[in-house]
Amino acid sequence: MAVKKRADEFFDDLEAMSAEVRKKYQNQKLAETVQHAYRHAPAVRDMLDTAGVKPDQIQTITDLPKLPITRKTDLIERQRTHPPYGGFSTVPQEDIDRVFISPGPVYEPVQHEGIRWFARAFWAAGFRKGDIVVNTFTYHLSPAGILFHEAIRDCGATAVPTGTGNTDIQVQTMHHLKATGFVGTPSFLMTVLQRAEEMGYNIKQDLRLKRAWFTGEMLAPSARETLENDYKIDTYQAYAVTESGGALAYECRQKSGMHLMDEYIIEIVDPETGRQLGPGEIGEIVATPLHNRNWGLIRFGTGDLSSYITEPCPCGRTAHRLTGILGRASDAVKVRGMFVVARQAEQVCLSFEPVARFQIVVTRHQQRDDMKLKVELKHELSAEEKQKLSGELSKQLQNICRIKPDGIDFVPGGTISEEQPKIVDERTWE
Numbered sequence: 001m002a003v004k005k006r007a008d009e010f011f012d013d014l015e016a017m018s019a020e021v022r023k024k025y026q027n028q029k030l031a032e033t034v035q036h037a038y039r040h041a042p043a044v045r046d047m048l049d050t051a052g053v054k055p056d057q058i059q060t061i062t063d064l065p066k067l068p069i070t071r072k073t074d075l076i077e078r079q080r081t082h083p084p085y086g087g088f089s090t091v092p093q094e095d096i097d098r099v100f101i102s103p104g105p106v107y108e109p110v111q112h113e114g115i116r117w118f119a120r121a122f123w124a125a126g127f128r129k130g131d132i133v134v135n136t137f138t139y140h141l142s143p144a145g146i147l148f149h150e151a152i153r154d155c156g157a158t159a160v161p162t163g164t165g166n167t168d169i170q171v172q173t174m175h176h177l178k179a180t181g182f183v184g185t186p187s188f189l190m191t192v193l194q195r196a197e198e199m200g201y202n203i204k205q206d207l208r209l210k211r212a213w214f215t216g217e218m219l220a221p222s223a224r225e226t227l228e229n230d231y232k233i234d235t236y237q238a239y240a241v242t243e244s245g246g247a248l249a250y251e252c253r254q255k256s257g258m259h260l261m262d263e264y265i266i267e268i269v270d271p272e273t274g275r276q277l278g279p280g281e282i283g284e285i286v287a288t289p290l291h292n293r294n295w296g297l298i299r300f301g302t303g304d305l306s307s308y309i310t311e312p313c314p315c316g317r318t319a320h321r322l323t324g325i326l327g328r329a330s331d332a333v334k335v336r337g338m339f340v341v342a343r344q345a346e347q348v349c350l351s352f353e354p355v356a357r358f359q360i361v362v363t364r365h366q367q368r369d370d371m372k373l374k375v376e377l378k379h380e381l382s383a384e385e386k387q388k389l390s391g392e393l394s395k396q397l398q399n400i401c402r403i404k405p406d407g408i409d410f411v412p413g414g415t416i417s418e419e420q421p422k423i424v425d426e427r428t429w430e
């Protein structure tokens with residue numbers, strides 16, 4: 001299928017593919033990617049041969065669990081023993097346009113044509129010709145700066161490569177050039193705006209910033225509210241992973257989950273068993289890039305936890321949406337087969353006004369996981385009010401974290417300290 005560039009809401013036609021067409025598009029690309037990597041990347045040949053899988057046995061997303069998950073540590077180790085690309089490169093050195101370096105280090109060979117699709121993530125945020133965008137991601141020793149720079153250009157906007165740091169110069173540049181867009185992390189934009197105010201600028205009057213595109217850290221709802229309501233800066237976020245060359249998912253104007261990028265096969269898997277999970281189930285994001293034929297990365301385990309939803313989005317994009325990054329796989333605790341993520345539990349518990357602090361304690365009795373919630377209150381409640389709060393907490397935990405606590409204990413103030421972990425796993429496995 002030819003990729004046609006569009007000039008309206010969508011960057012190209014792929015964003016509005018029907019489920020059936022997308023499946024065909026992705027499966028075909030997946031089969032080609034695996035066959036190509038098997039023929040040209042020794043690391044991939046080793047992996048399939050060891051797993052006893054022939055390349056033509058990988059035809060659809062459901063075939064992928066036949067293959068192991070490759071982690072960042074595996075990439076680093078393989079590149080150390082088989083320098084420089086660890087046997088993942090599929091092209092002769094002279095045909096590589098650029099080499100992206102991610103912390104580790106991990107070296108990723110890329111050809112320019114391989115990054116065009118990436119602009120979708122910026123187009124969806126509204127960047128267009130006429131915008132002047134400061135790109136505050138670093139331009140060296142990381143793919144971020146140059147990758148986002150090209151994407152800003154592919155949207156027709158003007159890119160200003162300011163890189164990270166130099167807060168005063170950032171403020172000055174935005175003011176002098178009348179920059180309309182910001183690309184970076186939410187915390188860096190907050191730092192820049194704070195500095196601008198210290199320097200005597202009135203953000204709304206003296207700067208022209210109207211939209212910001214973030215990745216690298218999740219945008220807290222409170223920060224989004226400040227930026228959008230107080231400073232009138234429209235905010236968008238995307239989920240990007242440097243080792244797999246780009247944004248795996250991005251927000252549209254609805255800002256309700258991040259649409260999956262069609263240039264990856266994204267699986268949500270149980271980090272322990274590698275089993276693929278369905279909509280609404282929390283697991284690790286595993287990505288297979290379909291866009292970079294030079295780089296035979298298959299089933300890259302990101303270590304990040306999320307889930308996806310399949311409900312249609314009013315924006316018209318048809319790709320499923322990631323619900324957000326809920327935490328690291330290593331910070332989650334599996335209780336009765338479901339991952340409980342500290343950050344998610346925190347969102348639920350602290351949304352109730354009387355709750356000051358909480359802690360989840362997981363134990364095991366008679367072969368069954370037991371999850372108790374300890375709650376510290378800001379002020380004393382009657383027995384009746386406590387019972388009502390318990391019921392609501394329990395219901396919300398079930399809704400959001402998909403697991404119901406076995407009991408809720410109200411503990412005296414000062415029992416739970418700020419330094420204590422939000423989830424304590426006291427299970428023993430004898």
Ligand SMILES: [Zn+2]
Pocket residue numbers: 252253254259313314315316317
């Ligand atoms: Zn949408």
